[in-house]
Amino acid sequence: MEFFYTYGTIKTALPLVDAENADFVIFGVPFDSTTSYKPGARFGPALIRQATINLESYILDYDIDLADVKIADIGDIDIAAGNPLETIKRIIETIKELKVANSKAMPIMLGGEHSMTYASVRALKPKSYIVFDAHLDLRNEYESNPWNHACVARRISELGVEIAEFGIRSGIREEVEYAKEKNIRWVHAREYNLEKFREIVKDMPEPVYISIDIDVFDLSMVPSTGTPEAGGLRFWEVIEALEWLTKEKEVVGFDIMEVAGTELGDITALTGAKLMFYLIGMLSR
Numbered sequence: 001m002e003f004f005y006t007y008g009t010i011k012t013a014l015p016l017v018d019a020e021n022a023d024f025v026i027f028g029v030p031f032d033s034t035t036s037y038k039p040g041a042r043f044g045p046a047l048i049r050q051a052t053i054n055l056e057s058y059i060l061d062y063d064i065d066l067a068d069v070k071i072a073d074i075g076d077i078d079i080a081a082g083n084p085l086e087t088i089k090r091i092i093e094t095i096k097e098l099k100v101a102n103s104k105a106m107p108i109m110l111g112g113e114h115s116m117t118y119a120s121v122r123a124l125k126p127k128s129y130i131v132f133d134a135h136l137d138l139r140n141e142y143e144s145n146p147w148n149h150a151c152v153a154r155r156i157s158e159l160g161v162e163i164a165e166f167g168i169r170s171g172i173r174e175e176v177e178y179a180k181e182k183n184i185r186w187v188h189a190r191e192y193n194l195e196k197f198r199e200i201v202k203d204m205p206e207p208v209y210i211s212i213d214i215d216v217f218d219l220s221m222v223p224s225t226g227t228p229e230a231g232g233l234r235f236w237e238v239i240e241a242l243e244w245l246t247k248e249k250e251v252v253g254f255d256i257m258e259v260a261g262t263e264l265g266d267i268t269a270l271t272g273a274k275l276m277f278y279l280i281g282m283l284s285r
């Protein structure tokens with residue numbers, strides 16, 4: 001099928017089906033206009049897809065071959081550089097087009113800046129937003145811009161969506177106070193474990209939207225990201241939480257954001273690609 005706002009790019013290295021027939025539909029958002037430190041998120045979607053070339057489609061842990069899963073890759077959103085609101089509009093339109101053609105398709109967004117997660121949440125209307133991130137992203141505005149990546153969780157909370165954040169190790173007092181006031185639960189990377197994750201998430205309403213800001217992982221695994229922070233989580237501890245979550249709760253979509261880089265084979269994209277394969281695998285169980 002054709003989408004008004006997408007164009008072709010390098011495709012995920014898996015057997016792909018058309019969006020109408022897919023259970024999972026990948027699209028990229030190569031937007032990085034509000035990046036504050038390390039550039040390159042506009043190349044994230046292409047780098048993640050390129051990194052999938054390195055991966056087996058068979059997932060050992062689940063005895064699932066992604067070659068047997070119905071996956072589409074509709075390319076990238078034609079972003080409006082410098083204009084987060086217009087880009088958000090185009091993402092919402094694209095998800096709506098997809099849902100009209102195939103209501104059972106689960107969108108998978110690859111970023112690009114975390115600010116764009118707002119669009120997926122607006123389009124998919126989850127009751128809960130569960131995010132892995134080094135940052136609280138609860139600022140009212142950053143660099144005079146309420147649509148900056150550092151404000152995305154706040155914008156989502158204003159939609160009335162319940163929020164829980166994991167792997168946090170960066171924020172300012174304003175964000176901590178806002179979280180307290182709005183009952184937003186968050187767990188510091190130092191204190192994170194699976195038990196805490198379950199305890200917080202188990203009572204959250206469904207359906208849920210899952211967002212992974214790639215900077216949640218330890219810096220050694222994700223050196224190419226917009227605002228890198230030392231002291232992050234390990235790969236398997238995030239996977240274990242996601243395995244529990246995808247078993248317990250209805251999920252309407254997920255994203256992997258803030259992957260940046262300028263070189264093929266970037267470690268950060270390899271981390272993002274592996275994570276995407278695991279998420280599709282666990283959601284197909």
Ligand SMILES: N=C(N)NCCCCNCCCN
Pocket residue numbers: 036135136137149150151227
């Ligand atoms: N959500 C985020 N990614 N937040 C990070 C914001 C950038 C913090 N700069 C700190 C500059 C202090 N000199």
Ligand SMILES: [Mn+2]
Pocket residue numbers: 133134135213215216227258
């Ligand atoms: Mn972050």
Ligand SMILES: [Mn+2]
Pocket residue numbers: 114133135137149213
């Ligand atoms: Mn973030």
